[in-house]
Amino acid sequence: MAEGYGVNWGDELDKLRTYLRDPSGNIWTDAFLRHSWNDVQQNFQHRTRVLEDVIAQRVPQLYHFGYMHDWEFALLPTDMSQFYQCLTRHGENIICHRWESQQLAGTTVDISDCGAHFTQAWEAYMGLAPGEVIRMKFPQNFNSVKFIAYDEEPIGGTTRKAVQSCDPSYVTTEGAPVAFYDYGETDNSYVLYPKPSVAFQSDPEGDGVAFYASGDTESDETGVIAVRDDSTPSAVFGASVDIVHTENNVFLVYDVSPNDLETISDEPDYPPFLRKYIRYGVLSRAYGSNTDGKIQSLADYWGARYDVGVECVKRYVRNRRTDRDYRLTTKGLSPRRNLRHPRLPDAYPAV
Amino acid sequence: MNSIEQKVLELVGENVDAPDVFTEAGITQIRDSVNDAIQEIAILTGGLKRQYFLPLRAGQAFYRFRLQSGYFGWVTDAWDIVRRARLEQTDPIRLSAYDPRWMTGSGYPDAYMQLGGDVIGFYRKPSSSSGGIELTIVEIPEEYSGDTDRIKLRDSFHSAAVHFAVGEFWASRGDAKEASAHGRMYLDALGMKEMYSTSRWATPSLSTGKEPWPRATA
Numbered sequence: 155m156a157e158g159y160g161v162n163w164g165d166e167l168d169k170l171r172t173y174l175r176d177p178s179g180n181i182w183t184d185a186f187l188r189h190s191w192n193d194v195q196q197n198f199q200h201r202t203r204v205l206e207d208v209i210a211q212r213v214p215q216l217y218h219f220g221y222m223h224d225w226e227f228a229l230l231p232t233d234m235s236q237f238y239q240c241l242t243r244h245g246e247n248i249i250c251h252r253w254e255s256q257q258l259a260g261t262t263v264d265i266s267d268c269g270a271h272f273t274q275a276w277e278a279y280m281g282l283a284p285g286e287v288i289r290m291k292f293p294q295n296f297n298s299v300k301f302i303a304y305d306e307e308p309i310g311g312t313t314r315k316a317v318q319s320c321d322p323s324y325v326t327t328e329g330a331p332v333a334f335y336d337y338g339e340t341d342n343s344y345v346l347y348p349k350p351s352v353a354f355q356s357d358p359e360g361d362g363v364a365f366y367a368s369g370d371t372e373s374d375e376t377g378v379i380a381v382r383d384d385s386t387p388s389a390v391f392g393a394s395v396d397i398v399h400t401e402n403n404v405f406l407v408y409d410v411s412p413n414d415l416e417t418i419s420d421e422p423d424y425p426p427f428l429r430k431y432i433r434y435g436v437l438s439r440a441y442g443s444n445t446d447g448k449i450q451s452l453a454d455y456w457g458a459r460y461d462v463g464v465e466c467v468k469r470y471v472r473n474r475r476t477d478r479d480y481r482l483t484t485k486g487l488s489p490r491r492n493l494r495h496p497r498l499p500d501a502y503p504a505v
Numbered sequence: 506m507n508s509i510e511q512k513v514l515e516l517v518g519e520n521v522d523a524p525d526v527f528t529e530a531g532i533t534q535i536r537d538s539v540n541d542a543i544q545e546i547a548i549l550t551g552g553l554k555r556q557y558f559l560p561l562r563a564g565q566a567f568y569r570f571r572l573q574s575g576y577f578g579w580v581t582d583a584w585d586i587v588r589r590a591r592l593e594q595t596d597p598i599r600l601s602a603y604d605p606r607w608m609t610g611s612g613y614p615d616a617y618m619q620l621g622g623d624v625i626g627f628y629r630k631p632s633s634s635s636g637g638i639e640l641t642i643v644e645i646p647e648e649y650s651g652d653t654d655r656i657k658l659r660d661s662f663h664s665a666a667v668h669f670a671v672g673e674f675w676a677s678r679g680d681a682k683e684a685s686a687h688g689r690m691y692l693d694a695l696g697m698k699e700m701y702s703t704s705r706w707a708t709p710s711l712s713t714g715k716e717p718w719p720r721a722t723a
Binding site (some may be wrong): 169175206207208212246292300303306308400407425426430449451452455466474475477 | 566578594619621676
């Protein structure tokens with residue numbers, strides 16, 4: 155089972171029902187158990203921080219569909235997941251250029267625009283200066299950034315306020331990104347500053363513009379369309395290795411917020427050897443809920459097992475750092491000097 | 506059934522030679538519990554280690570591991586085979602403070618980092634596709650499914666796994682008292698009872714028998 159886990163919510167549900175002695179769902183409905191599972195898995199992650207992931211995102215990102223109005227969202231295909239809400243909402247209308255808002259308001263149309271507008275993010279890299287910032291989406295299960303780099307250079311977090319304060323042309327400024335800022339939590343997106351001067355990758359495949367390079371695969375589950383991973387299966391060593399490319403990509407190490415389970419075939423984000431702890435938490439909540447099946451002693455038992463599991467997994471997380479060498483340093487002093495330049499003596503005469 | 510499953514059935518009062526409930530199909534619940542116990546003990550003790558050889562590729566610093574049998578736990582040793590040198594464990598935050606351009610240079614790997622559950626990164630990234638790293642990895646064993654499958658658990662922990670499974674069995678039958686008793690026996694057998702208090706409200710903490718205040722000496 156190890157390589158592709160292959161255990162889904164339906165399997166976990168069967169186990170839960172065995173321990174609840176409610177095989178037909180006479181007391182606890184499937185929806186109740188699923189909602190409890192989603193709740194407990196968030197709680198478990200908050201307490202242990204065990205889930206962390208690494209991803210290389212291509213720039214620009216690719217989306218299945220672009221849409222404009224909020225109401226369009228409900229009509230988007232359910233078998234796809236990556237959608238880009240483009241252009242700008244203005245009342246009941248969608249506008250491209252900023253002067254259009256003046257046109258609608260009946261005032262003098264005199265606001266110039268700084269560039270072209272687009273419905274898909276890749277269009278912003280087709281030679282014209284963009285008229286709006288280009289959003290990148292964090293992975294679907296993203297919670298917080300632990301480390302981020304663009305084209306092998308670490309970049310820092312900032313705010314739009316700081317960027318606007320120092321660069322009036324921040325929308326069109328182009329160069330190697332030095333920072334990123336959060337665009338919106340609900341949209342789960344961020345903006346690289348300045349805009350990367352990207353040339354599409356060579357080695358084109360498929361139709362139209364060179365969206366895909368060799369080795370890119372499409373991934374709906376991680377919430378990112380193109381994940382570049384050459385695969386080097388090496389069964390003789392008992393392990394296969396994917397290579398996470400960092401060149402010309404955003405390289406992101408992030409804290410995971412587990413995806414909610416929705417259907418019977420969904421697979422939990424936790425590896426199988428950690429799912430039992432989520433099960434313990436769900437059992438505790440089920441037995442403790444105010445239903446005909448309430449048994450407080452069992453709620454306490456499974457609750458205790460859940461707490462032991464939390465401590466156990468905290469130790470597991472600590473174990474990942476067992477090979478670290480720790481050194482004692484003086485508080486307040488930089489542990490190392492990054493750049494070692496020759497120093498002139500204090501008494502050296504000023505010129 | 507294997508020896509652990511047999512002991513579990515003995516403790517729950519089942520006829521081991523001619524089981525009426527825990528037949529070939531009915532043993533699944535017990536088997537799942539034993540598998541859970543084995544994996545939890547592996548997490549706590551890091552008892553199952555294996556060596557893997559990672560062939561390096563020029564310019565590639567990060568590698569995601571997919572183990573064929575078992576789950577990636579953590580790395581305990583990283584050894585440069587060609588240079589015969591041990592790699593130091595580090596992390597991207599420390600490296601960025603040390604050298605913001607740490608990802609761009611290439612050369613011999615001097616340090617490694619574990620990112621997420623299964624990604625290994627190297628500083629510096631290899632300059633050529635020759636050479637390799639020998640990694641000693643703690644594995645979380647995959648679930649066994651057959652009577653004769655190897656049990657990847659030290660013998661002295663078998664009784665712990667038995668009590669774990671018996672505790673879960675009684676919990677599934679609604680007997681919280683018996684389940685808790687076997688849960689404590691599991692922790693006892695594992696030698697970790699002190700780490701986890703039997704009361705869920707108590708906070709484990711370090712302490713000595715000394716008085717916390719200074720005493721005047723004569």
